[in-house]
Amino acid sequence: MTMSEGDLAVAELRFIRTETLEQQPPPSSLTGPIGWARENLFSSPFNIVLTILIGLLVLWIIPDLLRFMFFDAVWTGADRDACLESVQNRTIGACWPFVWERLPYFIYGSYPIPERWRVDIFFVLLAVGVAWLLWLNAPRRDIGVVYSFVVLPIVSFILLHGFEAIGLPVVDTVYWGGVLVTMVVASVGIAFSLPIGILLALGRRSNMPTVKLFSVVFIEFVRGVPLITVLFMASVMLPLFVPEELSPNKLLRALIGIAMFSSAYMAEVVRAGLAAIPKGQFEGAMAVGLGYWQMMRLIVLPQALKITIPNIVNTFIGMFKDTSLVFIVGIFDLLRTIEVSRIDPKWATPVTSTTGYLVAALFYLVFCYGMSRYARMTEARLGKADRR
Amino acid sequence: MAIESVGAQQPARVAFYNNPKFRSVAYQVVLCALVVLAIYAAVSNALDNLQRAHVASGLGFWNQAAGFDISQTLIEYSASVSTYGTAFWVGLLNTLLVGALGIVLATILGFTIGISRLSKNWLLSKVATTYVETIRNIPLLLQLLFWYNAVLKALPDIRDSHKFMGSYLNNRGLFVPEPLRDPGLGWVEAAFAIGIVASLGFYYWARKRQMETGQQAPVALVSLVLVIGLPLVIFFVLGMPLHFDAPQLGRFNLTGGLALQPEFVALLLGLSVYTAAFIAEVVRAGIRAVSHGQTEAAYSLGLRSGPTLRLIIVPQAMRVIVPPLTSQYLNLIKNSSLAVAVGYPDLVQVFTGTVLNQTGQAVEVVAITMLVYLFISLVTSLLMNIYNSRVKLVER
Numbered sequence: 004m005t006m007s008e009g010d011l012a013v014a015e016l017r018f019i020r021t022e023t024l025e026q027q028p029p030p031s032s033l034t035g036p037i038g039w040a041r042e043n044l045f046s047s048p049f050n051i052v053l054t055i056l057i058g059l060l061v062l063w064i065i066p067d068l069l070r071f072m073f074f075d076a077v078w079t080g081a082d083r084d085a086c087l088e089s090v091q092n093r094t095i096g097a098c099w100p101f102v103w104e105r106l107p108y109f110i111y112g113s114y115p116i117p118e119r120w121r122v123d124i125f126f127v128l129l130a131v132g133v134a135w136l137l138w139l140n141a142p143r144r145d146i147g148v149v150y151s152f153v154v155l156p157i158v159s160f161i162l163l164h165g166f167e168a169i170g171l172p173v174v175d176t177v178y179w180g181g182v183l184v185t186m187v188v189a190s191v192g193i194a195f196s197l198p199i200g201i202l203l204a205l206g207r208r209s210n211m212p213t214v215k216l217f218s219v220v221f222i223e224f225v226r227g228v229p230l231i232t233v234l235f236m237a238s239v240m241l242p243l244f245v246p247e248e249l250s251p252n253k254l255l256r257a258l259i260g261i262a263m264f265s266s267a268y269m270a271e272v273v274r275a276g277l278a279a280i281p282k283g284q285f286e287g288a289m290a291v292g293l294g295y296w297q298m299m300r301l302i303v304l305p306q307a308l309k310i311t312i313p314n315i316v317n318t319f320i321g322m323f324k325d326t327s328l329v330f331i332v333g334i335f336d337l338l339r340t341i342e343v344s345r346i347d348p349k350w351a352t353p354v355t356s357t358t359g360y361l362v363a364a365l366f367y368l369v370f371c372y373g374m375s376r377y378a379r380m381t382e383a384r385l386g387k388a389d390r391r
Numbered sequence: 392m393a394i395e396s397v398g399a400q401q402p403a404r405v406a407f408y409n410n411p412k413f414r415s416v417a418y419q420v421v422l423c424a425l426v427v428l429a430i431y432a433a434v435s436n437a438l439d440n441l442q443r444a445h446v447a448s449g450l451g452f453w454n455q456a457a458g459f460d461i462s463q464t465l466i467e468y469s470a471s472v473s474t475y476g477t478a479f480w481v482g483l484l485n486t487l488l489v490g491a492l493g494i495v496l497a498t499i500l501g502f503t504i505g506i507s508r509l510s511k512n513w514l515l516s517k518v519a520t521t522y523v524e525t526i527r528n529i530p531l532l533l534q535l536l537f538w539y540n541a542v543l544k545a546l547p548d549i550r551d552s553h554k555f556m557g558s559y560l561n562n563r564g565l566f567v568p569e570p571l572r573d574p575g576l577g578w579v580e581a582a583f584a585i586g587i588v589a590s591l592g593f594y595y596w597a598r599k600r601q602m603e604t605g606q607q608a609p610v611a612l613v614s615l616v617l618v619i620g621l622p623l624v625i626f627f628v629l630g631m632p633l634h635f636d637a638p639q640l641g642r643f644n645l646t647g648g649l650a651l652q653p654e655f656v657a658l659l660l661g662l663s664v665y666t667a668a669f670i671a672e673v674v675r676a677g678i679r680a681v682s683h684g685q686t687e688a689a690y691s692l693g694l695r696s697g698p699t700l701r702l703i704i705v706p707q708a709m710r711v712i713v714p715p716l717t718s719q720y721l722n723l724i725k726n727s728s729l730a731v732a733v734g735y736p737d738l739v740q741v742f743t744g745t746v747l748n749q750t751g752q753a754v755e756v757v758a759i760t761m762l763v764y765l766f767i768s769l770v771t772s773l774l775m776n777i778y779n780s781r782v783k784l785v786e787r
Contacts, residue, residue: 043513050512057514213419217426227768228761229725235743236761239753243440244433324530331532331731338533345540357541364529364537371528 071096072361086352097358101350108344109362112180112335118172121162122183128155128162129190137377139384152194163187176254180335182366184254188261188326188336193319195262200269205299207274218270225267230328234260238332257329265322272318276311277303310385316378320371327367338363437754444751452750453479459745461736463652475746482741483763489658489737490724496663497723498716501670508675519671526668532729534665539657539733549644557637559645565656568635569649575632583622590614654735658727666723673719677712678704710782717775721768728764738763 032038044054075096077086084090086098102109111119132155135147163183165173179187206218225233237260242250251259280303288298308315330339341359344350407413441448453476460470465484468477507519526534544562547553552561559566590613597608626632638648681704689699730737731744738760747756 043511046511053510053512054514057512057518061514061518211415211419213423217422223769224761224765227765229728229739229764231728231731231739232743232757232761232764235739235747236757239747240757243437243753246436247440247443320528324528327530327532328729331729338530338536342536353545356545357537360533360537360541363533367530367533368525368528372524375524375528 071357083348083350083352083355086350086354088353095352095354097361098350098352098354099358101344101355101358102362105340105344105350108181109337109340110182112183112340113178114180114183115174115178118165118174121165121171121174125159125162125183126186128158129186139381152198156191156194159187159190176252179254181340182337184329184334184336185326187254188258188329188334189319189323191258192261192265192322192326196265196269196318196322197315199262199266201273201304203266203270204273204277207270208277222267222270225264226271230260230264230325231331233264234328234332236260237263253332254334257332257334260332261322261326261329264325265318268318268321269315272311272314273307275314276307279310280307312385313378313382316374316381320374320378323371323374324367337366446751448752448755450755452746452752452755455750457746457749459749461741463655463736475750478746479738479742479759482736482738485735485741486724486727486730486737486739489655489662489727489730489735493659493662493666493723493727494720496659497666497670497719500663500667501719502674504667505671505674506678508671509678523668523671526665527672531661531665531726532732535657535661535729535733538661539653543653543657549640552640552645557635559638559640559648562653563645563650564653565651566638566645566648567651568637569647571634571636573632573634575629578629579622579626579632582625583618586617586619586621590617593617652735654730654733657733658730658735658737661729662723662726665726666719669719669722670716673712673715674708676715677708680711681707713778713782714775717771721771724767725764 028034029038032041045051073096075094077091077095077098077100080086080098080100085100086095088095107116107119111122114122132147132151135141135144136151141147161169161171163174163179164176165171167173203218203222206214207222209215209218234257237256238253241256241259245251284302284306285298288302293301327336327338329336330342335343341363345356345359454474456471457473457475457478458470459478461468461478461481463485464481465488466477466481467473468481504519504522507515508523510516510519543564546560546562549559549561549563552559552566554560557568590610593608593613594610597610601607636647638645638650685703685707686699689703694702727737728739731740734740743756743760747753750756
């Protein structure tokens with residue numbers, strides 16, 4: 004039966020296509036902006052509700068933010084009257100003239116005005132060092148390391164603190180402030196934490212029981228307490244522990260606290276990198292007759308540090324944010340200069356605080372986000388090198 | 392061709408200072424000597440300096456009258472009679488209070504945002520990503536100052552308070568109705584406790600039965616009825632033994648109700664919002680660590696998406712999530728010490744701040760504060776290690 008039905012069907016065919024049709028584009032509802040929106044925004048009833056709710060939230064926040072930062076903002080003015088709603092008779096957004104006027108204070112603190120070129124040079128030198136280290140294809144990165152960890156600290160100290168013999172008047176650290184102090188604290192933290200952290204990490208993996216014990220106690224102790232208490236310890240206990248005449252100044256005390264704290268965190272990051280190196284590398288190095296330090300310097304640490312670069316940079320980000328805590332022990336970092344300026348009667352208005360905090364937030368955001376992009380880029384690059 | 396037997400040779404004589412064992416001992420002796428010397432120098436200097444400054448040492452101050460006020464106290468405290476010791480406990484309890492509430496809020500917010508970042512909804516995942524990238528890259532201290540000075544202190548004063556649901560929000564804090572117990576509430580609480588115990592019992596019974604017979608029991612539903620339903624029924628049977636003391640707006644201040652100070656609200660908000668961004672990253676990494684093959688395998692076994700999530704994805708993701716999550720909780724508790732910047736009376740503000748300034752005994756006060764945080768950290772890592780060894784992949 005089926006046979007004859009099939010024959011019948013063939014016999015009744017009147018038209019057979021001989022050439023293939025041009026490929027049709029997919030229906031417009033599945034491509035382009037509409038298709039994208041259907042796929043990514045409105046794929047299910049739940050998603051539609053979600054999209055609408057989030058959309059409303061965004062539409063509620065973004066215009067307000069833009070209005071505050073640009074449309075309602077005050078751009079020129081001499082004092083608080085320019086930013087007062089009662090005087091101007093309109094809604095007031097950010098008070099930018101306050102920032103323009105205080106910008107030198109935010110950057111240099113109370114550093115004497117005729118000497119501020121020294122700070123500018125320090126920023127340039129610092130930028131050169133950072134760029135040299137971070138740019139992975141830069142020429143002579145070995146010199147870059149020496150420059151950043153040996154030359155830069157000495158030159159910066161002479162430059163910023165002053166050295167009478169070569170005609171640079173001494174500027175006491177109590178006058179330092181703003182971005183300068185933030186950068187000094189961050190770079191000291193970074194410059195000290197890496198070498199000390201590596202030593203502590205090696206100490207923690209050492210075969211010598213006392214070395215291991217001291218490293219573990221230091222690392223776990225510092226990591227177990229908040230940075231504030233370490234800073235308090237550095238600022239109130241440290242002066243007790245040294246002879247009176249050697250008592251370090253306020254900034255130095257905070258720097259010691261930050262360096263201690265960040266080395267302990269760095270030690271754990273480096274230790275994770277060391278743990279990832281296969282045992283064969285250690286054994287191979289020993290088999291060719293390298294001593295402990297040669298093995299570490301030539302074989303193990305280069306590999307371990309390379310794979311930890313992203314984590315090291317992430318630790319730096321945390322440290323950079325944590326530098327703001329020196330505020331609490333009375334150091335004039337960026338945040339403190341803003342905190343002092345915002346309550347200054349000349350500019351104190353309801354919007355001054357928010358404007359000041361916005362500036363600080365943008366500063367930290369730019370630096371930290373930049374560092375985190377760098378960490379991600381390096382990670383991708385290292386991943387590529389490993390995928391052969 | 393004379394081949395000498397190498398093995399029979401005497402080992403080459405090594406100078407004693409090249410002997411690894413000798414070196415190891417020597418290094419350690421030198422290190423110990425240096426540490427002992429440093430400690431000795433520090434202690435003798437400290438004794439000198441303290442004597443010169445006429446500062447007492449020892450823990451004698453613990454039982455002396457404190458003589459200062461604390462704005463938020465969970466236990467009995469009064470400036471005139473309470474001791475420094477009591478002030479310490481007040482500060483510690485305040486730290487633990489803001490820590491515990493912060494952990495709850497940060498977990499809820501963090502999990503929501505972490506899951507949102509993985510959502511297929513483009514808008515949602517972009518908003519979540521923006522949140523994480525912005526909040527993570529701004530120092531917590533700045534955020535706290537922002538919440539406190541720019542948001543809460545900028546609220547209207549008492550007469551123009553924002554009103555909602557019987558609560559008042561103004562620049563003196565958040566005033567909410569305070570729940571007050573009536574006699575009989577104890578029965579509701581007892582029912583709640585019984586509900587928890589009974590539902591735990593039911594859970595174990597159901598698991599045992601499923602292991603033996605393969606039959607499932609509606610654990611979630613039964614637990615819900617036992618834990619929520621039973622106390623609710625008793626609550627209504629006893630005629631709702633709970634009333635609220637609503638804050639009353641007077642001419643100059645608010646009376647009654649439960650007042651949450653702006654310092655507390657700012658700290659809680661700041662800590663939760665900040666830590667949530669980190670928790671979101673932890674959650675995202677944890678979920679992505681479970682390979683898609685697990686989901687596909689579960690589907691091919693015939694599980695629906697609910698049980699797949701509950702039985703396959705979440706348990707495996709939790710193994711990755713919990714250790715870094717704990718360290719985020721610890722960070723939150725440690726970060727609560729930033730309370731000192733907004734003036735919330737936590738351990739650091741009360742003890743390392745006021746008590747230290749009044750007594751001048753820096754060494755004792757800072758050491759005690761550090762030991763408290765160290766204790767919390769060590770206990771948590773201990774619990775963490777126990778958890779880790781329980782959930783570790785059992786490999787053959």
